[in-house]
Amino acid sequence: MNNAQSLWSVRQVIGQGGLPKLQIETPWSEAEIYLHGAHVTHFQKKGENPILFLSGSSQFQEGKAIRGGIPLIFPWFGAKAGGPNHGIGRTNRWELIRVRTTLEGGVILRFLFPKNVNAPGFPPFEAEYEVEVGESVGLRLMFRNASNQELTLEDCLHTYFQVGAIQQVAIRGLQGTEYSDNLDGDKRKKETSESIVIGSEVDRIYLNTRETVEIQDASLKRVIRIEKEASASTVVWNPWINKSKATSDFGDEEYLQMVCIESGNVAENRRTLAPGDRVSTVVKISTTAL
Numbered sequence: 001m002n003n004a005q006s007l008w009s010v011r012q013v014i015g016q017g018g019l020p021k022l023q024i025e026t027p028w029s030e031a032e033i034y035l036h037g038a039h040v041t042h043f044q045k046k047g048e049n050p051i052l053f054l055s056g057s058s059q060f061q062e063g064k065a066i067r068g069g070i071p072l073i074f075p076w077f078g079a080k081a082g083g084p085n086h087g088i089g090r091t092n093r094w095e096l097i098r099v100r101t102t103l104e105g106g107v108i109l110r111f112l113f114p115k116n117v118n119a120p121g122f123p124p125f126e127a128e129y130e131v132e133v134g135e136s137v138g139l140r141l142m143f144r145n146a147s148n149q150e151l152t153l154e155d156c157l158h159t160y161f162q163v164g165a166i167q168q169v170a171i172r173g174l175q176g177t178e179y180s181d182n183l184d185g186d187k188r189k190k191e192t193s194e195s196i197v198i199g200s201e202v203d204r205i206y207l208n209t210r211e212t213v214e215i216q217d218a219s220l221k222r223v224i225r226i227e228k229e230a231s232a233s234t235v236v237w238n239p240w241i242n243k244s245k246a247t248s249d250f251g252d253e254e255y256l257q258m259v260c261i262e263s264g265n266v267a268e269n270r271r272t273l274a275p276g277d278r279v280s281t282v283v284k285i286s287t288t289a290l
């Protein structure tokens, strides 16, 4: 499929594990999205390094999460008795329902979460997801409470970013915010650093922050900007050595080339929707030279 006016193209091919994959080309960039989890696994601007990390050890099979790219997390974040870690969004096949051109000549793809999949303990809800591919990547995760009772849910775009060397990366934009430290009994702590440098395992939920976060990568000589709307939580995660070795779908050394900067509404930032209400989470990922 392509559109003469806008020079973009979208092709469906057979991806890893025999899963259907969309290959997107635009005048500025290329991207790949698996229908499985509506999972963006690749985004790269022409002449630059890939922006998203994808593990060389990732599984590609129904019911399993792809390791890397942009996993969709809802309606719960983390562990839940009776359900998979991080919810049901990333382990089900979504349907591509619309493709349209942007004013700039890029392309927006819209996906529908399967309506026959229910989350244990949650009233019925609908989810749709838009991915805009152009000079940057735009993400919009949308929910509607399709029940006649209140719906309280967490959501998160669990994005894995590619970096040159993690010890040469500075993460900026979180100074002055509070975080819950998953490695220290979820203790609440204050972020005092203007630039966060990662030299060990980090697993933090920054709360009540709507700020833009930047990944300053001295090795790849670029800045990745993560802007967000309607997102009050930012999660920062790097598994470091021991957790990498203990994770079968993650290479032992891959922690050196990645960091997760995740945008959503989790923990005390979870949101409650009245019957029929709608809510979105919006993220824009862009890069500039350093």
Ligand code: TA6
Residues within 6 Å of the ligand: 065, 078, 085, 086, 158, 182, 203, 235, 237, 260, 262
């Ligand atoms: O976002 C950080 C986190 O919650 C970590 O605690 C770690 O579990 C990570 O997500 C990956 O979870 P997954 O279920 O994808 O292995």
